[in-house]
Amino acid sequence: MVVRISNPVLVNTALRNMQITLRQLQETQEVVATGLTIRRPSDDPLGAAIALRMRAEITEINRFVENIDRTESFVNASEGALGIMNDILTELRGITVTEANDTGNAVSRAAAAEQVDALIEQLVQTANSDYGGRYVFAGHETETIPYVRNGEFVEYHGDSGIIYEAIGPGNVIPINQPGSTIFATSTGQVIGDVNLNPDISAGPAFDTPLAQLNGGGGVQAGSIVITDGSGASATIDLSAASTINDVITAINSAAGINVTAGINTDGNGLLIADNTANPALPLTITENPAAVPPTTTAVDLGILGSSVGSIQGSDLNPTGGASVVTAGTLLSDLNYGAGLDVGTGAFNITDRDGNTVTVDISATITVGDVVAAINALTGPTFNVTASIAADGSGIDITDTVSTGRSQISVTEAGGTTASDLGILGMGAGSTLEGARLDPIGGPSTPVSLLNGGSGISLGTIRITNGELSASVDLSGAVTLGNVMAAIERAGVGVEASIDSAGNRLVLTSQSGDTPIIIISEGDATTAEDLGLFSPGMFETAEEIRQALLNNDSERLTELIGNVDDIVSRIIDARAGAGQQLVQIDFARSRLEDLELSFESLRSKTEEADLTEFAIKLANTETVYQAALATTIQVIQPTLFSFMK
Structure with missing residues (x-):
């Protein structure tokens, strides 16, 4: 049986095969033209999703790279400015060393003062360096000129804020160093470097x-x-x-x-x-x-x-603004540091019944030891007990047992021991209340008794705490408490206290690590005498200028060390900037590696191998041409094509 295939079937089959081949040819041509195997999500849904994710990762990397470019330029501007400052300070030190020598005189130092004035101007200009309109040493206040010279002082109008930039996924670094930190010589606290002599300890x-x-x-x-x-x-x-x-x-x-x-x-x-x-x-x-x-x-x-x-617990203000005696108070600290004239190391106590004992305190060290020595003698024939006064002012001696009518009394047994302990004399009734022993160093310590009893002449100091600054007049201060209170009332966020060793003033910034700068104003040496002198870069330069104008070689010699300290801080700051640049460079390298990886994966997912598809295109065109030729040969018109 012969099966006859009709002409329409042949035609339709041929057309369908040609359309398939033509579509393959067109797709191959698009791949070769665009270089992409995925041109629409329907081409490869999974591959399209991977490619889109890779593109998003690459876009994010590019944003980080832009941040890195800006950050690197900002840090480079900071590092460059610090380098210039280092050169200026080196010149300043050279002038100071030269004029501190005996070869310097009033004329040469006056000329050098003009040079230093010019160097201060250069320091101010360099400290106001910016990148892209952002001042690099202004903290968060990058749009505000940080340093303004106002007469003898250079005012800081920035803050202590740290700026952070993201330079990679989960990689955020600080990119600035505020001038309030770099150009100061203290961070958050100034501990006096002068022993005020005597010890300022209030006891345990x-x-x-x-x-x-x-x-x-x-x-x-x-x-x-x-x-x-x-x-x-x-x-x-x-x-x-x-x-x-x-x-x-x-x-x-x-x-x-x-x-x-x-x-x-x-x-x-x-x-x-x-x-x-x-x-x-x-x-x-x-x-x-x-x-x-x-x-x-x-x-x-x-x-x-x-x-x-x-x-x-909160601060209990334990002294209430006055020095108190405790069991641990040293005898050598009593009477504003004058201590006791021990003499024979003894005194006599007579109770109300007329019983007398001699108290030997030659081996005692503290007020508590004295009290214990007295109480150790209490017994059947002696009815006296000793204690520290409730207000901490001195020693009380009490006889509440005796029935006699006489008064309790204390006399010397050679020397002035009883007098120095404030207990010489007769008590009223059953109690002898000792006089104030005034242990040295509480806020009530007179300024006149500091410096080994020579006292300190107080004038005006300037305190700068970050962007806050004020002049503090201490000329009316009578006690250490007056000095501390005046400093705390200045409104610059500084607390005044006494160190744990009991011999130095301590000023602490309430804002944490904000640097504190303290200098004397005018011709006074108040900050130096109190051990609080802590000038920053500009203050040191101005001090040098003033010392040159005053022809003061001794002061110039003292200030050389301050310049060295500031140069050291500048070097540390440059090292910090260098470390930031290393971090930035490493982050850039890592991002470049990530971008290469993501780009490679994206390319493998959606980009075509052009050599492969060029061959495929040629083959497809050959197939299409062959299909056309074959179709023409197969579908030849016959007599039946014209039959109705």
């Missing part, structure tokens, strides 16, 4: 009377409730406590709770630590809710509140 905080806390306001007697991290609570009666040590002992002896009390790291308040392992609750301290009338004991002790782990 443990012995501080509660009556002396809170500026002399004391602590209300009462009880507090402490709840530790496990939820256990204890009510602690502090009504009989008279010193900080009594409070600490009462808390540490409390049953049922796992806490430890002590002095905080600043030495000006309490620290209550929760020892509970894996506490489920915060450590909480409250007033006793059962107290009638309500008390403020916890508030007065600065420990009211709740916190996980520990409660850091």
